[in-house]
Amino acid sequence: MLGSTLTQGVKSIPEDFRWAPNLAVAFGKLIIVPTIATVVVCMFHSFVPIQTDTAASLYFAMLIVTCTPTANNINVMAEIGGVNKDTMALCILTQYLFAPVTITFWVTVFQFLVRDW
Secondary structure, rough: OOOOHHHHHHOOOOOOOOOHHHHHHHHHHHHHHHHHHHHHHHHHHHHHHOOOOOOOHHHHHHOOOOOOOOOOOOHHHHOOOOHHHHHHHHHHHHHHHHHHHHHHHHHHHHHHOOOOO
């Protein structure tokens, strides 16, 4: 059930679907959220430095969870809440289409950032 609507892909696009909000959600989740998290983690590192051998791994883990697309299980929540699950699946699919580029970018940035921490 979780992936069934994703596998339909663009075949299940509702007729009243608008692309601008869909792309805005993908941009917000894949670009804005990791940017804000990067600023927050950098501030956290500046004000509360962790002096262990695993500090870089901890900061990297904090950052890496912010750049991933929305999970498929949100589709179940949307169906239970009465939201159009096909539209939600298309929103998640849009994020998955951009994810290879954005995740590669963010992982590179995060590794560069935490390498000396």
